[in-house]
Amino acid sequence: MLVESIMNTDVITLPPTATIEEALRLLKENKIRHIPIVEEDTRVIGIVSDRDVRDAMPSSFLKDADRKELQNEIQTIMTQPVITVHPLDFVEEIARIFYEKEFACVPVVKNEQLVGMVTEKHMLHTFIQLTGTHVQSSQIEVKVPHRPGVLPEVAQIIGDHNVNIVSILIYPYGDDPEYKVLVFRVQTMNPMPIIRGIREAGFKLLWPNNIMEPKI
Structure with a gap:
């Protein structure tokens, strides 16, 4: 699956000279958590999160707090440089960026111009x-x-029962390189015939592993 198939193309941005107060307003009005900071040619030069804005705000416990901080330019608190991805990158590969960098979103850039955003929510939806x-x-x-x-040997057993395979995942079997775990989601609420076929073929069932054949 490609990034362009899951990214949001309706991205709210700000120029680096916008104020922190403007960013605060946009974050609240649009219920978003991140705003890319772009030059006039939509080249991404930074990104600002709701946390960045909160940290820059004067304390609410001070009645006469100086609100001049909110008039500072957004470029004074933005994160830079920004890690970006390309619309033709694979979603499965950029998931590593989210995990390793602990990002909540990543701008999508093509020809050095912003074309979209991918967020944690997009990634979770894709995983589902x-x-x-x-x-x-x-x-x-x-x-x-x-x-x-x-x-294909195991998949054929499922196919022989005229059941559709919704998804297939392959996991390592612990630290043993001699084995793998195949995880099938099959479009039936009665997997017993398939389970029986898998067992008869000599494969070890890991889940469900507590279903026994009914006694006749």
Whole structure:
């Protein structure tokens, strides 16, 4: 999945000469947490968060607080330089930036111009779609040897039961490089026939691992 498919293109920006008070107003009115700071050609030169603005505000405990700080230019508190991503970057890859840098949003830049924003909310929504948890389905986890062809073998078992696969994820099996965990979300609320088929094929079921065959 590409960044351009999930980014918000309706981005509110400010020039570096805007005041902190202007930023505060935009943050409140639009219920957003970040504002990119751009030059006239929409080149991103910084970013300001709601936390940056709060930290720059005079204390509310001081009745006669000097509010001149709010008239300072936004460039005095913006974060720079700014890490950006490209609209053709893969969402799965930029997730590492969010994790490692602990970012809440990243500007999307093409030809040095701002074209969109990706936020934590966009990333979480994408993760929900990738894992298939947004549709009614059942989850099956299978321990398999790490060898070519094992994924289609297990997928064929599901296909033989005429059940759609909503999503497939592959995880390491602890620290053991000889095995992987295949996580399927299948579009059925009765996965028992599939579970039976997986067991009969000799694969170890990790989840659900407490379902026994009904006694006849």
